[in-house]
Amino acid sequence: MLGMEDCRGGVSVEIEKTPTRTTSKLFLTRAAKADSGNYTCAPHDAQPATVHVHVVRGERVTCESDV
Secondary structure, three states: OOOOOOOOOOEEEEEEEOOOOEEEEEEEOOOOHHHOEEEEEOOOOOOOEEEEEOOOOOOOOOOOOEO
16 A cells, blocks of 8 residues: 555656546656566545556556546
8 A cells, every 4th residue: 555654766657627527647767677566546436446457677668548
């Protein structure tokens, strides 16, 4: 579980709201294998969405999930 109280640093969330949807983006600076796992966005007024992040050395992949 990732909380705003995490001491890791380099973690930010960007939220964009429009009249028809809300998009959240999670940014992990200097991602490490320990950051691999499931990340879930669970807004109070919509179904949760989960993405699995697998950190592999030497690859740069972006993933975005709309909620």
